[in-house]
Amino acid sequence: MSNDMTLAIDAMGGDAAPAMVVEGLSICKTKLPGVRYLLVGDERQLEPLLIQYPQVKDICTIVHTEEVVTNDDKPAVALRNRRNSSMRLAINAVKSGDADGIVSAGNTGALMAMAKFALRTLPGIDRPAIATYLPHRTGGSVMLDLGANVECDADNLTQFAVMGEVYARNVLGLEKPKVGLLNIGEEDLKGNDSVKQAHTILRDTPLDIDFYGFVEGDDIGKGTVDVIVTDGFTGNIALKTVEGTAQLLVHFLKDALTGSFLGKLGAFIAKPALMTFKKKMDPRQYNGAMFLGLNGICVKSHGGTDALGFANAVGVAHDLVHHGFNDLIKKDLERLMDAHSGEDS
Amino acid sequence: MSNDMTLAIDAMGGDAAPAMVVEGLSICKTKLPGVRYLLVGDERQLEPLLIQYPQVKDICTIVHTEEVVTNDDKPAVALRNRRNSSMRLAINAVKSGDADGIVSAGNTGALMAMAKFALRTLPGIDRPAIATYLPHRTGGSVMLDLGANVECDADNLTQFAVMGEVYARNVLGLEKPKVGLLNIGEEDLKGNDSVKQAHTILRDTPLDIDFYGFVEGDDIGKGTVDVIVTDGFTGNIALKTVEGTAQLLVHFLKDALTGSFLGKLGAFIAKPALMTFKKKMDPRQYNGAMFLGLNGICVKSHGGTDALGFANAVGVAHDLVHHGFNDLIKKDLERLMDAHSGEDS
Incomplete structure (x- = not known):
């Protein structure tokens, strides 16, 4: 390349x-x-x-x-x-x-x-978003917004979905990335107005987006979808909760392994394996938030x-x-705007 | 007893x-x-x-x-x-x-x-909240609301803070529990209107509450405060993100330990220590959400x-x-209402 x-x-x-x-x-x-x-x-x-x-x-x-x-x-x-x-x-x-x-x-x-x-x-973008790559069980996903916009309306969330989908398809190389909206339940009637309206827009979008629907907090780690769309308030707190929980678990694990002779011995023998684990947990691996x-x-x-x-x-x-991320996004945004202006007429 | x-x-x-x-x-x-x-x-x-x-x-x-x-x-x-x-x-x-x-x-x-x-x-309570006990490095904290109220105003958040503080003091037995408002930064100017207004109310409250100020998502695991106050949308997503991240890390750890002979051997020797860790991660230990x-x-x-x-x-x-949790709460709520009616007059 x-x-x-x-x-x-x-x-x-x-x-x-x-x-x-x-x-x-x-x-x-x-x-x-x-x-x-x-x-x-x-x-x-x-x-x-x-x-x-x-x-x-x-x-x-x-x-x-x-x-x-x-x-x-x-x-x-x-x-x-x-x-x-x-x-x-x-x-x-x-x-x-x-x-x-x-x-x-x-x-x-x-x-x-x-x-x-x-x-x-x-x-076609009203507000930029902050996005990051996050690891999950079988690969990685992208989550946005992570704090640029404390409050987001349905159009903002829809635009984030488009940008996240283009990123997952082109940069992560996923053929048909699944897009999910972060919510407090999977049922259509749950959540605030913005996520409910964004759900309707994305479900009916003429863009070639594989919209999964609502996902919950535990779906981030499960890798249920490849693109997790949320407002900047929730996204920032979710991301930092991931970081804090990871640190807490590593702390508990260290505590358990260093608390006994057998724990220490086992950890010594399993050191290469534990290093693999540690590397996977290393936040430096995931450093770099994108302003999209x-x-x-x-x-x-x-x-x-x-x-x-x-x-x-x-x-x-x-x-x-x-x-060429920005050129790719522009094309999808043009199609989104065309579709919307078609609706308005 | x-x-x-x-x-x-x-x-x-x-x-x-x-x-x-x-x-x-x-x-x-x-x-x-x-x-x-x-x-x-x-x-x-x-x-x-x-x-x-x-x-x-x-x-x-x-x-x-x-x-x-x-x-x-x-x-x-x-x-x-x-x-x-x-x-x-x-x-x-x-x-x-x-x-x-x-x-x-x-x-x-x-x-x-x-x-x-x-x-x-x-x-004195406009809306009930869902609360749960969460483990952190040195003990445990209580977080609320976890989904009863998708949108919360400053008064709702303040009432949650009062209830959480009474719980932490009396049920968790903490002498002077620290209360924090979940936000996307520790500075006063960040966040939505509800958290900013609740910050002002709690900072100036006549109640004997040890108000820490804003906390972020990673403070949940760190145990920075004993009571984490948030709206039901954010709280539900944060709680499920904790659960999902814990599951993901346990998955990564198992993967690493079972991927090599030395990993397996070390894990076998350290089994009692790993069981201690597993028990600490067991969601059944923390089962039971309180409707406060x-x-x-x-x-x-x-x-x-x-x-x-x-x-x-x-x-x-x-x-x-x-x-006698409800009787204890009632007393603090009466004092809160008295203080507010004093302000209004």
Whole structure:
């Protein structure tokens, strides 16, 4: 596959930036051959790091700026006052066409505000959504929205469904992804007005979407559907509940295994197997939240991640660019809009 | 402790009822000495079971009825047409004072509708809530609402907080329980209007509540607070996400341990430790959702549970009755109403 692409990297975003970012790109060099990077940040901090990681120097160009967005910056303030920040200049590189996508581990609210302002939403999308890949029993699914929109109407949810379906089909490579709406029961009469109306729209959609209907919280782990659609309030809480529960179980397991001699001995013998399990639980594997619905690829890395996690987030941006995700979405959105305007007439 | 109480049992509710129910009571006889039961259901089915479990015969009285609520009954239909059902008669026993509480593993919607209609809400409670005990790293917490109310305003959430706090203090025995509002961030400006307003009310409440502020999904497993307050839509999805994630991790762990010889050997040696872990994960341990805010104790068991899980749900009802939960709540609700009427004047 051809990797003729350039990604803009906010070198200053993240708790351990910029060192974590540059080290992350050194991992990307092997994993994503051919990709080039615009490394946006303070050159006085970046140049010594490029000496430390000479392999990264070959694949990147520094775009110097001293301004940064802090984690305490309110989105509106960042938008107004951080126009020369590493985050904003990295987004601008996508807008100008100098880069095909942008990755940042900085302030989520500021990143969304700036990306929305600079890149604008795709035609047919009222509001962008945050999406992530989640593992389940037999593979993985995509869930959205994860916090960009506290309240969503039926049209928002329908648009999220379209975007999630295109992602699952093209990026996850599923032939006929099943789409589900997260609700508190599978019966049609349950839930709030938005999910009930979205259920009707998706059931009757002229788009070639395999709509499963409502799913519940435990269907996320079961892999009942490939695309889980929800509002940003519920989605954010569900995602963090997954993370917290996973941590709790690992804690209980460690407690049980270290509490007795036989537990310790068994764990020692089963260490390779337990490492496989641990790797599957590693949140760095799933790092990289996608901002979908914008005129440009934008990926948010967890702020507390390390180089491996950051490299994974860069991989997520790469996959979206590589599969021409936004062009594919545009086609489905046009068909959705045509269908709706047909209904209105 | 004195267990001079009578619990009404819907003998016909649950996938494996009535056999599972009677077997469950045989477990209760040892765990909850002194408690008596009104066993409401079809005596032709129940009498042979009491021959099989003679120890249960001594502690229960059959209240005969042939009518049952099915899982397909819509709540409104059940309320209108199932007035002689085992579920309804069991609730009526609480209303008449013949029983101190009721436990059913039947149709949740019907149980809530009937309990609300027959028992009415406590003064100061606009809507009852469903609550459950959840384990975390260092103990357990209570979460509510879990699905009774799809949409909640700030007053509903505040009332849930009061009920959850009384439960945590008296039934869980925590001296100064911390109360948190589930949200998508810890900052004051995040979230929907209901949680933001409830935050203000709880921050300024004259009640002696240790209000922590907002918590996120991962705080459920961390045990950041002892009482997690949320609307029924979010709470139901969060609870089921906990269950689904726990099942997924156990699946991944089994997969890893059975995938190699060393994994199997290690697991064999560590079996007692893994059994401790498994027991901690056992959903039957946490079975028994409490309907809080009614003039009477009402507990819903999972419909698919077995005798051990049902016995646990009976234990939940026992604990609420034993601690005089409703009288304790009434006092705090009166103080809350006094404080509010003081504000209004």
